[in-house]
Amino acid sequence: MSDAPAIVWLRQDLRLGDNPALRAAIETKRPLVLLYVLDDETPGRWRLGGASRWWLHKSLSALGADVEKRGARLVLRKGAAAKVLPNLVKEIGAGAVFWNRCYEAYAIARDKALKEKLSADGLEVQSFNGALLNEPWVVKTKTGEPYKVFTPYWRAARQVAERRAPLPTPKKLNGYAGDVASERLADWKLSPTMPNWAAGFEDEWKPGEAGALAALRLFIKDRLRDYPEARDTMGVHGTSRLSAHLHFGEISPAQVRAAIESAIHDAPALQRGADKFMTEIGWREFSTNLLFHWPTLPEANWRDNFDAFPWRDDAKALRAWRRGQTGYPIVDAAMRELWISGTMHNRARMIAASFLIKHLLIDWRHGEAWFWDTLLDADLANNAASWQWVAGSGADASPYFRIFNPITQGERYDAEGAYVRKWLPELANLPDDVIHRPWEADAATLRKAGVELDVTYPAPIVDHTAARARALEAFATLSSVG
Numbered sequence: 001m002s003d004a005p006a007i008v009w010l011r012q013d014l015r016l017g018d019n020p021a022l023r024a025a026i027e028t029k030r031p032l033v034l035l036y037v038l039d040d041e042t043p044g045r046w047r048l049g050g051a052s053r054w055w056l057h058k059s060l061s062a063l064g065a066d067v068e069k070r071g072a073r074l075v076l077r078k079g080a081a082a083k084v085l086p087n088l089v090k091e092i093g094a095g096a097v098f099w100n101r102c103y104e105a106y107a108i109a110r111d112k113a114l115k116e117k118l119s120a121d122g123l124e125v126q127s128f129n130g131a132l133l134n135e136p137w138v139v140k141t142k143t144g145e146p147y148k149v150f151t152p153y154w155r156a157a158r159q160v161a162e163r164r165a166p167l168p169t170p171k172k173l174n175g176y177a178g179d180v181a182s183e184r185l186a187d188w189k190l191s192p193t194m195p196n197w198a199a200g201f202e203d204e205w206k207p208g209e210a211g212a213l214a215a216l217r218l219f220i221k222d223r224l225r226d227y228p229e230a231r232d233t234m235g236v237h238g239t240s241r242l243s244a245h246l247h248f249g250e251i252s253p254a255q256v257r258a259a260i261e262s263a264i265h266d267a268p269a270l271q272r273g274a275d276k277f278m279t280e281i282g283w284r285e286f287s288t289n290l291l292f293h294w295p296t297l298p299e300a301n302w303r304d305n306f307d308a309f310p311w312r313d314d315a316k317a318l319r320a321w322r323r324g325q326t327g328y329p330i331v332d333a334a335m336r337e338l339w340i341s342g343t344m345h346n347r348a349r350m351i352a353a354s355f356l357i358k359h360l361l362i363d364w365r366h367g368e369a370w371f372w373d374t375l376l377d378a379d380l381a382n383n384a385a386s387w388q389w390v391a392g393s394g395a396d397a398s399p400y401f402r403i404f405n406p407i408t409q410g411e412r413y414d415a416e417g418a419y420v421r422k423w424l425p426e427l428a429n430l431p432d433d434v435i436h437r438p439w440e441a442d443a444a445t446l447r448k449a450g451v452e453l454d455v456t457y458p459a460p461i462v463d464h465t466a467a468r469a470r471a472l473e474a475f476a477t478l479s480s481v482g
């Protein structure tokens with residue numbers, strides 16, 4: 001026990017419950033300072049995107065209030081964490097620093113250097129697993145290699161012995177009583193104002209720990225049972241909508257697993273939904289496993305034969321895709337959902353990504369960058385792994401010849417057109433049989449629905465059959481595909 005304060009450096013773990021770094025700090029009985037550093041320097045091009053900044057603002061605001069209620073303060077500082085943290089240590093004479101680990105290459109390098117420096121200065125420095133069920137070095141093949149294929153990865157991951165029960169939420173925090181300056185959250189200007197393009201986010205999301213726990217409860221109560229089927233229907237909320245909460249660490253996967261297991265215990269009929277749902281949590285773990293073992297995943301093709309792929313440079317088509325003006329309703333609805341609500345249904349993400357890569361032959365990295373800026377749940381591991389999965393360039397990727405047909409995908413997973421009607425109001429009055437293919441509607445039907453192709457809504461910017469053939473030809477130029 002010592003009077004020198006302990007710093008808990010919060011990063012992608014913006015919660016008080018099940019927080020191993022916070023718990024360890026509390027156990028030292030030292031006075032506590034909770035710190036968040038807005039570090040736009042270290043991540044380079046992967047600094048937080050616009051939508052993520054909106055979420056972060058709300059999340060920090062909720063966390064700050066929760067911390068204060070318990071008798072401590074959340075200190076906000078801006079700058080390179082490699083400087084900000086040691087400066088704060090000096091300022092308050094801290095004796096210990098605790099954090100939960102991140103797995104991006106820039107974060108690993110930064111944290112390693114900080115750990116060495118602060119330890120050499122005589123501080124107690126400890127890091128923990130607060131973000132994953134299993135860290136990437138825990139789940140390995142029999143020969144000690146990282147897994148490259150999801151199914152055996154997840155089979156092995158489920159058998160790993162370490163099963164930490166979630167840690168309780170502290171009722172009180174022994175806050176450091178000395179003077180310590182904090183920047184004002186409002187001064188960070190994380191939320192857009194002119195124009196406020198995030199207005200549509202307010203109705204849909206409740207960032208913060210309380211919002212995360214409420215979303216989990218709602219999911220278990222109303223959606224878990226039918227999750228295996230409902231997760232694919234784009235016009236309904238059939239999934240947990242937890243991804244941004246998980247990314248910012250407002251809830252931990254250990255808490256999610258514990259809640260799901262307790263629900264199954266009370267209602268065994270939920271088992272089927274729970275298995276499917278936990279498999280998706282498994283994809284999150286697998287993606288982090290890939291990012292950790294292949295740190296260039298966000299920038300470089302995992303399969304290097306894709307380095308020779310004949311991508312097209314087509315700024316006009318890229319702009320049409322981003323704005324939801326491709327003339328394919330399911331793609332456009334997806335891209336408008338993203339812009340207006342900060343998220344996109346998982347199936348819609350696959351269809352929209354496939355369209356960019358395969359119908360337009362535009363490099364997946366352009367799509368990845370757009371998603372990074374516009375998704376509230378933008379996550380370096382999940383985003384990069386998913387884009388490479390769709391492109392076919394990734395580990396355990398979708399085969400190159402799997403080209404999502406935007407018409408039949410729409411008709412299958414948005415059969416009544418609810419999703420298209422919600423996000424493309426200009427097509428709302430089209431009948432179901434042409435809502436996913438307005439160019440096939442006769443003139444009278446279009447007129448009655450108030451649709452004029454290339455005036456109120458674009459005609460398709462590429463022909464599906466021709467684009468498919470062009471994509472297959474381009475993929476055939478790669479050595480050893482498939």
Ligand SMILES: Cc1cc2nc3c(=O)[nH]c(=O)nc-3n(C[C@H](O)[C@H](O)[C@H](O)COP(=O)(O)OP(=O)(O)OC[C@H]3O[C@@H](n4cnc5c(N)ncnc54)[C@H](O)[C@@H]3O)c2cc1C
Pocket residue numbers: 231239240241242243244246247277280281282283284285287344345346347349350353371375377378379380382383384386387390
């Ligand atoms: C091109 C593309 C880009 C994507 N980018 C991201 C991203 O930046 N951040 C992100 O969190 N997810 C990303 N995903 C995965 C997935 O679409 C979202 O996690 C999911 O739609 C979030 O909704 P949910 O929380 O309701 O998911 P649920 O179906 O309720 O799933 C539960 C949780 O499992 C995880 N998960 C689900 N699917 C995947 C997946 N395919 N890969 C990794 N984890 C998954 C998420 O943490 C999610 O919250 C991307 C998918 C594609 C095809």
